[in-house]
Amino acid sequence: MHKPKSAVAVRAWVFMLLLFTCLGVSAAGQPGRFGIGFKVETEGFMLNPKLKSVVVSYLQPGLPADKAGIKVGDEIIEADGKTIAGASAFGMRSVMDKDAGQSLTLKLKHPTGDTYTVSMVAVAKN
Numbered sequence: 001m002h003k004p005k006s007a008v009a010v011r012a013w014v015f016m017l018l019l020f021t022c023l024g025v026s027a028a029g030q031p032g033r034f035g036i037g038f039k040v041e042t043e044g045f046m047l048n049p050k051l052k053s054v055v056v057s058y059l060q061p062g063l064p065a066d067k068a069g070i071k072v073g074d075e076i077i078e079a080d081g082k083t084i085a086g087a088s089a090f091g092m093r094s095v096m097d098k099d100a101g102q103s104l105t106l107k108l109k110h111p112t113g114d115t116y117t118v119s120m121v122a123v124a125k126n
Contacts, residue, residue: 029099032122035063036070042089049089056108064120070108077115078107100124 037058042049054076059066076084079095098104105119 030101031125032098032100032102033063033125034065034098034104034120034122035060036065038076040089051084051087051089051092054084064123068118068120069116070106070118071110073111074108076106077109078105080105098122 039055039057041052043052044050056072056074082095100122103119103121107117109115
């Protein structure tokens with residue numbers, strides 16, 4: 001297993017995994033997913049970090065995020081009306097964690113600065 005070389009690397013790795021998981025599966029009911037991955041930047045204490053930014057790094061073709069028109073490189077600035085920047089990384093999990101059939105609304109920003117909003121419905125994890 002690869003071992004990160006610094007606390008910053010550990011933090012980035014842990015929270016990328018955390019948020020990727022949050023939009024991939026749910027703890028209750030039938031697990032849902034949107035088919036999206038992130039590059040996550042955090043700040044603050046590792047046990048209670050604050051989010052600086054969440055940028056789309058991967059889209060699974062044919063799944064809700066791809067169908068909604070989200071693009072790699074877009075920054076997520078809100079999830080279900082909650083601002084990402086400054087939010088607790090752990091607190092955002094409850095906002096983003098969805099069962100199949102539940103919806104998630106994201107406000108995103110293209111690299112050009114233009115913002116847009118999408119609503120997606122989670123699909124069952126196969």
